[in-house]
Amino acid sequence: MTSDPEMDSLHQLLSILPEDSSRANTLKELAWEQVFSNPDSARTYARASLKLAQSLDYQKGIGNGYNILAISFDIEGRYDSALYYFLTFLHFNQDLGDRKGIARATNNLSIVYQNLQEYQTALNYAKESYAIELEFEDTLGAAQSLTNIANQFDALGELDSAILYFNTSIKLYEQLGIQVYNAYNWEGLAEVSLKKHEYGRTIELLEQALVIWEAENIQTHEAVCHLLLGKAYMQLEQLDNSLFHLHKAESIAVPLGIDGLLMRLFESLSDWHEKQEEYPEALRYSQLHSKYKSLVFSEQRAKQLAAIEAQEDFVRQSEEIAGLNRENTIQQEEISAQRQVRNILFISTVLLLCFLMIMIRNYWRSVRTNKMLEIKREEIKKKNLEIVHQKYKALRASKAKSRFLAMMSHEIRTPMNAVIGITNLLLQENPRTDQEESLRTMKFSAENLLVLINDILDYNKIEAGKIEFENIPFDLRNLLHSLHNSMKGKAREKRLELLIELDEQLPNYIKGDPTRLAQILTNLLSNAIKFTDNGSVSLQVEVVGETEDVNHLAFTVADTGIGISKEKLGSIFDSFTQASSDITRRYGGTGLGLSITRKLIELQGSRIRVESEPGEGTRFYFTLGFGKTSLRPDPLQPTLPIPTRDLTGVQVLIAEDNQVNELVARRFLTKWGVEVDAVPDGLQAVSQVQVKDYDLVLMDLQMPVMDGFKATRRIRSLADSSFRALPIIALTASAMNEIRQKAFEAGVTDFVTKPFNPEELRAVLEKYVLRDDAELIGEEF
DSSP, rough: OOOHHHHHHHHHHHSOOOSSSHHHHHHHHHHHHHHHTOOHHHHHHHHHHHHHHHHTTTHHHHHHHHHHHHHHHHHHTHHHHHHHHHHHHHHHHHHOOOHHHHHHHHHHHHHHHTTTTTTHHHHHHHHHHHHHHHHOOHHHHHHHHHHHHHHHHHHTOOOOHHHHHHHHHHHHHHHTTOGGHHHHHHHHHHHHHTTOHHHHHHHHHHHHHHHHHHTOHHHHHHHHHHHHHHHHHHTTOOHHHHHHEEEEEEEHHHHHHHHHHHHHHHHHHHHHHHTTOHHHOOOHHHHHHHHHHHHHHHHHHHHHHHHHHHHHOOOOOHHHHHHHHHHHHHHHHHHTTOOOHHHHHHHHHHHHHHHHHHHHHHHHHHHHHHHHHHHHHHHHHHHHHHHHHHHHHHHHHHHHHHHHHHHHHHHHHHHHHHHHHHHHHTTTTTHHHHHHHHHHHHHHHHHHHHHHHHHHHHHHHHHHOOOOOOOOOEEEHHHHHHHHHHHHHHHHHHOEEEEEEOOOTTOOEEEHHHHHHHHHHHHHHHHHTTSSSOOOOOEEEEEEEEEESSEEEEEEEEEOSSSHHHHTTTTTTTTTTOOOHHHHHHHHOOSSSHHHHHHHHHTTTTTOEEEEEEEEEEEEEEEEEEEEEEEEEEOOOOOOOOOOOOOOOOOEEESSOOOHHHHHHHHHHHHHTTTEESSSHHHHHHHHHHHHHOOOEEOSSOSSSHHHHHHHHHTTTTSSSSHHHHHHEEEEOOOHHHHHHHHHHHHHHHHEEEEEOOOHHHHHHHHHOOOHHHHHOOOOO
């Protein structure tokens, strides 16, 4: 038999060491060196070290022996034996009063119970370990315990708590300059981010962790990272990246033969092939997933049962030892009965002194504990005050943001009204050809700026959670054809073909929010036309399913435009984002349209998807559910009605403090034959309507002296009942819903937003000034 030189040297070393603690420590060190690579050999050395330490009554050596034995069994997944020795190690340290030893034992017990999926028990042990590490200001131990606590919160589904503990552990490791341990935290945070659907964050964390696992050659964690990256990219529809990482995980995991990891991996591979409609491969991986799931369940159940038996054995052995100790005590008492009688006074004195010492010690412990509790209470009180202060600051910031947006909307729309209004007037006055081109360019630029303002307001409403959806009957086909007609002009300007394809099964009337549906489709069609220079843009609507009460409709907007690269597909729906800066410079835009579209669809319980190839065009598609209805909606007024009735002689009062805006409104009204008076504030408007009989009042809302809200309420409260029927139209640059609601509460008849469309303003005048007398009955406010 060939001898091993290394083992021969080891035995020579041991032979010259005395039978004392130095020999026990040497055996312990040898056990530690073997514990991860050869657990069975490690146990041989650990048992020898433990036996020697027990014979020497060497307490530290005994504890080390129990701990190494437990760890060696834990590494092999033999949780029953690991649990037995860790519990022994815990009780051993509790008997010694060794707090550091208790911390080590409870932390290790937490890991074993986590592996047994008893997460609440694992969390309790991890918290106990962390509390002790804080006592000793052991930063490294505290960081390890925090990672353990975070893992248990993740397993219990308390994701926000898990994030808090992971991040705290990361900070402690950074203070210590030990980044390698943060790989555990990054991987754990990635699991949480994946559950919270934060896929970009998931990828970022996994790539950080993967660098360390590859450098340390820890293959199990490498495989887990590639698996999670595959799942994240699959959610982002980046299927090529997803398959690359899933196959990378498979190449690592299969040789390792870890059933739980293979179970998760084969499930993801089955999902990937199912998404690609590759059903034979999907079925193959699904069968592998079921196989390993059964294995994992069986192994886990067996390990749980073995662990329960180990706990019961430990309790039973502890009770037997306690029973033997009691019997031995009784025998000793009988033998020494007479001696006890003689020495009773001495023993009583000693006991009294011990009792007094215990009382003194407990008193000082109580004082220290109360002091610590008081410090903690002060810290909690301070934290609560800080939270209240931060909440107050956040509320103030939110209100300030809303006020700022309302003010900026009003301040920008006011001059925009003048620019667009005067441009429209000049275009109607037969300008020269070169002038007409310049005027149309100016009008186009101003209207684009107005679209930007509207996008920002819509985005703010969505972020503030103030979007509400209507559920009213509407004519779907009419809406789609109107949308098609409104977009034909833009398409024609670029010589594009604009197609609309409607399913024959498409219902005429449905229930939902027609305004938001039109906004979604307008954004998508506008984008498609903007980024397409040749070819066509199409809108396709089809019925893809129905229940007793709901029609499920699929909408697709496709173009033959510039397309989007795969690496940019995941970010095009982000706020203020476009595929590249070159696109922003070439085509313009804020990058808000798609973000608003996505959020409007998600708020209705659906999801928008995109497929694209550079130079080949883009396809957006989504599905929404609409209620069935037998009701027919009221006929809608056309957006831009054609003036058909004479307004000559109509008396209109304009209340407007901006002279340019007053001039624009006056010029249009005068062209239509309307007789116009104007006042610069609400107070004069109240006086003027009492001096002269007006057919209608155009009321600005933001004016000096008295604003339009107060002026409207004052007019409605005048004694003569005719003032309650007088049409008062809010003509304002304030477009926020809150302003609109406030105006109607004040008593306005209708609401027109600046910059106003001349045809829209004329339609309002015709609606409220040229009505038959029968229409006015019962309309007093």
